[in-house]
Amino acid sequence: MSRPVVVDSVAALRAQVHGWRRDGLRIAMVPTMGALHDGHISLIRIALEKAERCVVSIFVNPTQFAPSEDLDKYPRQLARDLDRLGLARADLAFTPTVGEMYPAGFATKVSVGGPAAGLESDFRPTFFDGVATVVAKLFLQATPDCAVFGEKDYQQLCVVRQLCRDLDLPVEIIGAPTIRDPHGLAMSSRNAYLGEAELNIARQLNAILRKAAAEMAAGADQKDATAEASRALIAAGFTEVDYVEARESLTLAPWRRDREGRLLAATWLGKTRLIDNVEVPSI
Amino acid sequence: MSRPVVVDSVAALRAQVHGWRRDGLRIAMVPTMGALHDGHISLIRIALEKAERCVVSIFVNPTQFAPSEDLDKYPRQLARDLDRLGLARADLAFTPTVGEMYPAGFATKVSVGGPAAGLESDFRPTFFDGVATVVAKLFLQATPDCAVFGEKDYQQLCVVRQLCRDLDLPVEIIGAPTIRDPHGLAMSSRNAYLGEAELNIARQLNAILRKAAAEMAAGADQKDATAEASRALIAAGFTEVDYVEARESLTLAPWRRDREGRLLAATWLGKTRLIDNVEVPSI
Known part of the structure; x- marks a missing residue:
């Protein structure tokens, strides 16, 4: 080689x-x-x-x-x-x-x-x-x-x-673009810290963010959708949520519905901190 | 031209x-x-x-x-x-x-x-x-x-x-190297702020620093020599002295007698702030 x-x-x-x-x-x-x-x-x-x-x-x-x-x-x-x-x-x-x-x-x-x-x-x-x-x-x-x-x-x-x-x-x-495993988990060197049970929890992060982003794109209130995503992360087994927040995708200024957005999150699984983000289409 | x-x-x-x-x-x-x-x-x-x-x-x-x-x-x-x-x-x-x-x-x-x-x-x-x-x-x-x-x-x-x-x-x-007028005043765009009487005071800055540096090189105590230089500046007509301080010439760490030094000063003439510096030879 x-x-x-x-x-x-x-x-x-x-x-x-x-x-x-x-x-x-x-x-x-x-x-x-x-x-x-x-x-x-x-x-x-x-x-x-x-x-x-x-x-x-x-x-x-x-x-x-x-x-x-x-x-x-x-x-x-x-x-x-x-x-x-x-x-x-x-x-x-x-x-x-x-x-x-x-x-x-x-x-x-x-x-x-x-x-x-x-x-x-x-x-x-x-x-x-x-x-x-x-x-x-x-x-x-x-x-x-x-x-x-x-x-x-x-x-x-x-x-x-x-x-x-x-x-x-x-x-x-x-x-x-982010490369993901077949379950949607973003590739990260820190995934190596996760055991099998934690991996199964981690794999839900992306789906929870995609659901929130789709709801926001469909007109849901930004605060409601991100709070709901935080609750869903804890319900899925995440230990703590640092943030789930929508921003303008270019400037990272606060998101306005008529702009391309990005929904960003950081969350903990025991001692491992994972981040991910998804697009929020403008309407 | x-x-x-x-x-x-x-x-x-x-x-x-x-x-x-x-x-x-x-x-x-x-x-x-x-x-x-x-x-x-x-x-x-x-x-x-x-x-x-x-x-x-x-x-x-x-x-x-x-x-x-x-x-x-x-x-x-x-x-x-x-x-x-x-x-x-x-x-x-x-x-x-x-x-x-x-x-x-x-x-x-x-x-x-x-x-x-x-x-x-x-x-x-x-x-x-x-x-x-x-x-x-x-x-x-x-x-x-x-x-x-x-x-x-x-x-x-x-x-x-x-x-x-x-x-x-x-x-x-x-x-x-600093370019000076025939009286030792370092060229500075801010010299344009000075009137004739102030210019005559400003022209003493370099001589006062050179005297202090020579004394330090000859063995005078660093604190005594810089305090004396500050007093001399005020006596010459400067309004206020921000600092007169010796440093190592390369790193600007505190000066030690066995290193090449630099004596640096900043001082005020009314609303005009002037700076200058001279070498302190090592012994």
Whole structure:
């Protein structure tokens, strides 16, 4: 099985990318935290439709985890990831250490407002600062022409778009549809934390959101529909609901019925936090 | 008199820069807020020693002014600035509007810690966020190989270096010596606010700092020497002293006698705030 070129320094990454650029090749990037699943593979497939070369970064970014979160137990499986990248025909894996990304004395933070307000930020207040900072760095290290992010992390996708627009980062951001198992469960590295009984509960998240979105599209009151979805999640066996909330799909401003909407949710199953989102068609 | 090419959109700036880059030319940038004086001209001279083309941005950046500060009365004199740029043989003037730099919905901030802590930040708490954000944008818009900043704004120079290192902005930062009038007064656009009597007071700032630095280098206690310098400033006619403080010259950490130091000061003359700094040799 062929594996991609693997580099762990910014200098080696830049040398490789500059070579491609000299040859006139278009370069796509797929930033990941590893533990690659079919969702990631679909991002690489889209990247290779948009560009001749695909760089995949694998970096479990400590600055986007709060001290209470799952940084230590987040799944790490580099050998398996590199096999999957080989099968997916990714060209380069960038696997920096924490010290390569954040050398001693590192002291800079990129903060995005707008779409970062509320939702995840209400429960993970420093999360998007960590995401925006590491994505800005990755883009400046790899200088891709485009980058592919999954719609599963919908708010993150909007935040990255805002980041690029605001800082004039010349990277085209491509959103990719969420990949789901046959029961509708969104692929996520954190699904690995779930036992069989929990998986069966988790599989109901998407159906509950789709039902609420359909009701809202058909005219149901927004507050009623989201409250009902929260109740249905608890009834299905979820431990706690962080939020179920409709937003405008482009700006993440509060949803108005005449705009394309997105219904977003975060919910807990024991110690595992799951997120998902679905479209709310305008009427 | 020849004038530089003037562009006010990011798209036109990029088109010009990409053309130069295609021709294999090295590009230097000098970010300014206009009201160009001999200090700026010396930065352009250094830029043209380091690169074949020099882009000068002229943008009075509102995000680095606090509401109480002099944004409205900051001197603006574009026609005169363009004449000076022509004489200095700058190739391109980038003169964006506030709307071009911060379009509706703009929501991103770059914050630098480390050398930004204390000194100016104690008195202008949002200043370096504004500087770091606009410099990151200017570098991503113009993609220069190097950029020249004056040592007169010494803490700013250190902050910009930290910004580039931390965000992997591939721009070499060159510090340029402060240009002074024959009496030692550092060139500054804000000197235009001073009347003749105030100018005579302002001209004593550098001598007072040089005296304190020489005493510290000769073994005087750091606290005694800076307190004495503050007293001397008030005795000379300055209205108020924000700080007189010694720092390590590279990191801006607290100064230790065995390291290269920098003595930095900010002081007021009526409504005008002046800054300056001098070297403190290690012993």
